[in-house]
Amino acid sequence: MTPYAEMTKDEMRRAREELLAEYEKFQNMGLNLDMSRGKPCKEQLDLSMGMMDALYSGADLTCEDGTDCRNYGGLTGIREAKVLIGDMMENNPDNIIIYGNSSLNVMYDTISRAMTHGILGHKPWCKLDRVKFLCPSPGYDRHFKITEYFGIEMIPVDMTPTGPDMDTVEQLVAEDPAIKGIWCVPKYSNPQGYSYSDETVRRFARLKPAAPDFRIFWDNAYCIHHLYDTRQDHIIEILAECKRAGNPDLVYKFASTSKITFPGSGIASLAASLNNLEDIKDQLKNQTIGHDKVNQLRHVRFFKDIHGMVEHMRKHADVIRPKFEAVEEIFDRDLEGLGVGEWTKPNGGYFISFETLPGCAKEVVARAKKAGVTMTGAGATWPYGKDPKDSNIRVAPTYPSLQDLKTAAELFTLCVRIVSLEKLMEE
């Protein structure tokens, strides 16, 4: 196909009119589709219904160590859950705390604790004039909302297919003691589906931050969320790499089963060095007597072990892989060669990232919305919701049915083409 930029204005005008006629057809369909959030679909949720039978009135809810899961206690979680989640996170169970239902909540609490009490004896962040975070962007909007809520200044850093721009990261953290952290989704990143290269992870583990209380916030949300059985990304385990590099306390690592069992009814976890864990437990013991051990046990009884979990994730992949592939096919078919956008083709995770021509993302999302398809708000993937190029759109293919998704993807490419033409005609 001819790249739009090489068309004459007249060709552009005609092409646009044809596309608008098509767009009108979509408008008349009365669509109401949602590609905005990384939500599992019903078929995925059905996969975990067996977990509802894992515990029953006749079951013994006692742990291997004799703990009655139904009573108070167990601040850091039950041992068998730490073993299961340890295998999932590739960490020693002793380095893990099992929390409640939400890793976002754990991240929030981690920042909140640093604000009010500081990290490992350092000054509470709320007593400092300025606190800054590096934000590889595009990134996860809910990460950015946490740091924004606490008045932490967010500095965008470019994301590349191998991870954040490490030259910039290394330089900034070495120079500025106000930089206290960096948000990372190292595997199947949100929204690109990129995974950090070995070099990136090694450079992270070897950071020399000016701030002694600088921490990497390593949100390994999609650690076992592969779309393919053999085409799988692998990243170096960060706690072990930090330990090898002589920086054992440099990282907080987060994960959950939200997109493995039920979002909102899974179990969340944090892995860190024993030093960091002691620091955290000193706070945690004031916050709660313990998290939901019955739900921890429910997860363990359902999966049995990490192999059970991996087999379970294959079933998820079977449901959502066709959706990712359908979107990619439609993007290829409708947009390839037009020079109006680029998109990622991840091996796992929950998102595809789309880059429009500069200045088009907001308009594309608005156009899709007018025809009944909700995308993640343009800008949401950047700190403060401000995408400097107005070009990134996060595509979430998992929730709609395959048929709806195809319709939505077709409408989306149509919107991209129309808005791109309009943009090019302005020039």
Added chain:
Amino acid sequence: MTPYAEMTKDEMRRAREELLAEYEKFQNMGLNLDMSRGKPCKEQLDLSMGMMDALYSGADLTCEDGTDCRNYGGLTGIREAKVLIGDMMENNPDNIIIYGNSSLNVMYDTISRAMTHGILGHKPWCKLDRVKFLCPSPGYDRHFKITEYFGIEMIPVDMTPTGPDMDTVEQLVAEDPAIKGIWCVPKYSNPQGYSYSDETVRRFARLKPAAPDFRIFWDNAYCIHHLYDTRQDHIIEILAECKRAGNPDLVYKFASTSKITFPGSGIASLAASLNNLEDIKDQLKNQTIGHDKVNQLRHVRFFKDIHGMVEHMRKHADVIRPKFEAVEEIFDRDLEGLGVGEWTKPNGGYFISFETLPGCAKEVVARAKKAGVTMTGAGATWPYGKDPKDSNIRVAPTYPSLQDLKTAAELFTLCVRIVSLEKLMEE
């Protein structure tokens, strides 16, 4: 019986020797009993095992409003849980947020939010030079631990059988704008089992705090935790009373099902004015996508309605009432008339409060410990663990078996008698 204080030194010496001989017998029994925490016993936990069948693989986990409880969303909880917990708390469902598994966690987060972001637009507490809390004492140790953790200065206020000394409360909050809150367990208080009188609640609702961001932290932990079917305490509902008094925003109210279903696997809640709720939601939306809706639904399906919950609490009462009565009987039998202590006889809740002669509590607890019976640490019921008279001991009768409890109570009265005699002999 002759009050010990009226005995001659010689009589005291002989009485002490007899008691020590008895004490030695207990020491030789190799006891290992725990009366330290308000934990339900196994028979109580068994009462809720049916809840494990309330949801199963064939069940529809959809709410009345169509929400799929298995997926993301529902920041403030599902409607039917708000109705159930609303009936339990005597509040409108619209005034309720359903949280995760722990009301302690909700209280901690409430303080933490006030520290970092302030209340309803007022200055964050972490920006103030001093923040103080009133602490009716003896009180709940975990409340005091939260305020201590945040560096909040705690001011003890006397507890009476009708509630905190309201003259002092009214005067202090009116005078000192640094006083930002007060901890209350208004019904079957921890540790006395006292319930606030109507006058006390009315005076609370009419407080005129110097600080506009002063809040009553009303921990209604034992709202339906009666020991008897008709001998039940009733307190005026505080949100309604505050509204009537023209102070709708004055109170945060907390509750949970921890001692109704499973501690650690129940659901917690907060009730407050709509103003306060909006303020809280502005924070909560950054902390989580939502709490565990599946567990909310599990509770609703199990209890069906408040009547189901009340019937369930009768079964709890049948298990623990004999334990409270056994302790009271042994205290009456062994201590009545000796002038060595006073104890409460609550109609509900989880504790009996024991007042020794001044300066004896620590020694009594240590003596019991030496013979294998663990009590709540003396002092724990006071801010900073400092009981000015060293006289309060919290007795938690629910967890041990009835037989063990009787043994423990007998040992306890023995320790009280020995330590009191020793104290009197010193004088």
